[in-house]
Amino acid sequence: MILPVWLTLSLLLQGPPAPGPRDSIRLVVHADSARDTISRNIYGQFAEHLGHGIYDGLWTKGAGGRWHLRDDVVAALRKIHVPNVRWPGGCFADRYHWKDGIGPPERRPTIVNTTWGGVTEDNSFGTHEYLELVDRLGAAPFIVANVGSGTPEEMAQWWEYVNFDGTSPMAGLRGRNGHPAPWSVRLWGVGNESWGCGGNMTPEYYANVYRRFVTFLPAYGKTRPFRIATGPNTDDYHWTDVVMRDAGRMIDGLDLHYYTVVGSWAKKGSATEFTEREWFTALEKALHIEELVTRHAAIMDRYDPQKRVALVVGEWGLWHDVEPGTNPAFLYQQNTLRDALVAAVSLDIFNRHADRVRMANIAQMINVLQAMILTQGDRMILTPTYHVFEMYTVHQDATLLPISFEGGEARYEYEGRSIPAVSATASRDREGKIHMTITNLDPHRARTVSADVRGATVTSVSGRVLTAGAMNAHNTFEQPDAVGPAVFDGARVSDSQLTIELPPKSIVVLALQ
Ligand code: AHR
Numbered sequence: 001m002i003l004p005v006w007l008t009l010s011l012l013l014q015g016p017p018a019p020g021p022r023d024s025i026r027l028v029v030h031a032d033s034a035r036d037t038i039s040r041n042i043y044g045q046f047a048e049h050l051g052h053g054i055y056d057g058l059w060t061k062g063a064g065g066r067w068h069l070r071d072d073v074v075a076a077l078r079k080i081h082v083p084n085v086r087w088p089g090g091c092f093a094d095r096y097h098w099k100d101g102i103g104p105p106e107r108r109p110t111i112v113n114t115t116w117g118g119v120t121e122d123n124s125f126g127t128h129e130y131l132e133l134v135d136r137l138g139a140a141p142f143i144v145a146n147v148g149s150g151t152p153e154e155m156a157q158w159w160e161y162v163n164f165d166g167t168s169p170m171a172g173l174r175g176r177n178g179h180p181a182p183w184s185v186r187l188w189g190v191g192n193e194s195w196g197c198g199g200n201m202t203p204e205y206y207a208n209v210y211r212r213f214v215t216f217l218p219a220y221g222k223t224r225p226f227r228i229a230t231g232p233n234t235d236d237y238h239w240t241d242v243v244m245r246d247a248g249r250m251i252d253g254l255d256l257h258y259y260t261v262v263g264s265w266a267k268k269g270s271a272t273e274f275t276e277r278e279w280f281t282a283l284e285k286a287l288h289i290e291e292l293v294t295r296h297a298a299i300m301d302r303y304d305p306q307k308r309v310a311l312v313v314g315e316w317g318l319w320h321d322v323e324p325g326t327n328p329a330f331l332y333q334q335n336t337l338r339d340a341l342v343a344a345v346s347l348d349i350f351n352r353h354a355d356r357v358r359m360a361n362i363a364q365m366i367n368v369l370q371a372m373i374l375t376q377g378d379r380m381i382l383t384p385t386y387h388v389f390e391m392y393t394v395h396q397d398a399t400l401l402p403i404s405f406e407g408g409e410a411r412y413e414y415e416g417r418s419i420p421a422v423s424a425t426a427s428r429d430r431e432g433k434i435h436m437t438i439t440n441l442d443p444h445r446a447r448t449v450s451a452d453v454r455g456a457t458v459t460s461v462s463g464r465v466l467t468a469g470a471m472n473a474h475n476t477f478e479q480p481d482a483v484g485p486a487v488f489d490g491a492r493v494s495d496s497q498l499t500i501e502l503p504p505k506s507i508v509v510l511a512l513q
Helices: 005-014 071-079 091-095 127-137 152-163 169-176 203-214 237-250 276-287 289-303 337-352 384-395
Strands: 024-030 044-046 059-061 067-069 084-087 111-113 119-121 140-145 187-190 226-233 253-260 310-318 357-363 373-376 379-382 399-401 403-406 411-414 417-420 422-428 434-440 447-454 461-466 486-488 491-494 497-502 506-512
Touching: 024 422, 067 071, 067 127, 071 127, 071 373, 071 379, 084 127, 084 357, 127 140, 127 152, 140 152, 152 169, 152 203, 187 203, 203 226, 203 237, 226 237, 226 310, 237 253, 237 289, 253 276, 253 289, 253 357, 276 289, 276 337, 276 411, 276 417, 289 310, 289 337, 310 337, 337 357, 337 384, 337 422, 337 434, 337 506, 384 422, 384 434, 384 461, 384 506, 403 422, 434 447, 434 497, 461 491, 486 506, 491 506, 497 506
Parallel strands: 024 447, 044 084, 044 357, 084 140, 140 187, 187 226, 226 253, 253 310, 310 357
Antiparallel strands: 024 403, 059 067, 111 119, 373 379, 399 422, 411 417, 422 434, 434 506, 447 497, 461 486, 461 506, 491 497
16 A cells, blocks of 8 residues: 555654544444524624724725725635635724725725734725625625714714615615615624724623614614624623614624633744644634533523524634734734634534534635735745645535434543544535535544434535644645645445544545445
8 A cells, every 4th residue: 555645754754543443433323313404694704994904905006006906816716615704803893984994995984903013004905995895796785883982873874884775865765876776785793892992891891782773773674684783702701692682683793802812811832833733722722612612502591492593603713823923913824724623623613513503704805813814025825724624615504414423422632631633514505415515633643434324315425624734724825735736536325334544633525326
């Protein structure tokens, strides 16, 4: 047998992993007990006026100094079927006055982005430009309105500007700015992190402010607001309890924020230079969102047993130290295979909780935090996280097929701690095709997974794999394709039994037939 280069190298460097009984894993895909739909909105993105997320990321200066959307970035994002884009922040949202970003660009005021580096912002990217972006992506807009330093009147006028179809002051202004037809924006955030940068409010105070603001979001024709309240910071269960108790009946989505920080907030750690301990810790901390989602959902169940209100994970992802030499306020970080695995296990958790988690937004789309795309001048690279989002498109709006592990879950153990060795999602799409994404968290041990697909006949399988020789493998402008999906030939079907030879530190997507 000829071993792939990455496996040969890793065997030489680390020695062969000791074989053990847990190298073999048995799982059952319950195709006969499908229930919930995995909302496409779980695969949402977040684009804030922060660093080079918008300017020089999505929005670039062309000939004659005119700003425009980057075609290469738009084309790449279309391939991952972005369902929605959360904008304009983030902390920026509660300082943003939307009227600064409409009308002829040369007449728009310049402002100072006090949250993110004190840089001057020319407002050339505003409401019309954002709505052109989401239109080109085929995505839904998700606007976060200013509650912290804005007024209900300002927010209500924005809502009228983008949605009213008829004769009104804001519809007239929109027409004079070149867009007579309304856009129909439904997803509407009412403040961002109102417990922190959005106003430092208590949950009791915010619940009242929220009720006041949403009173001024009327339905216009068929456009009804999907009202998204500031949700808890990480494990602030008191916030969820009070906001659901006092305002739950006026909420459609509650926006939980959770970041995976490997070290401390003061010293988060490098995106690319790390040991196995930091690999393990990143995954262990990312998996913590399972507990957060479960416990916040349990509180929501008390006030909303019908699960009408969605739990929205409006900001999530790995937050590292910035790349050396870059502006600390711009949150620019590299993205390795470790980030890809964090994305995969997080998305698996959201998928498994599809009954309550019906929307999520990774932070952030371009050049900021755990990005899909990094740009440098005219060039662009796709990150390992991008590839995970591309591989997981098969689950968008598909029906979740529950998975159970037989004989217990295999564990990845490190220095006396342990986490699940394997994470997976299975779903059936609208054409009836079953897909599975399966991740091996262990950087050393391959796993043999035997899967029994109950309630479906499987005769063939094909797939792709995302892996690399090193835990910190990543794409650079010099080597843009160091980490990317490849054809996977480690899966086979025999007597309707699926066997997958899962390489260490890998993510596999399979199509079953
Ligand atoms: O994503 C970066 C920042 O993190 C956002 O602006 C804020 O909402 C969060 O604290």
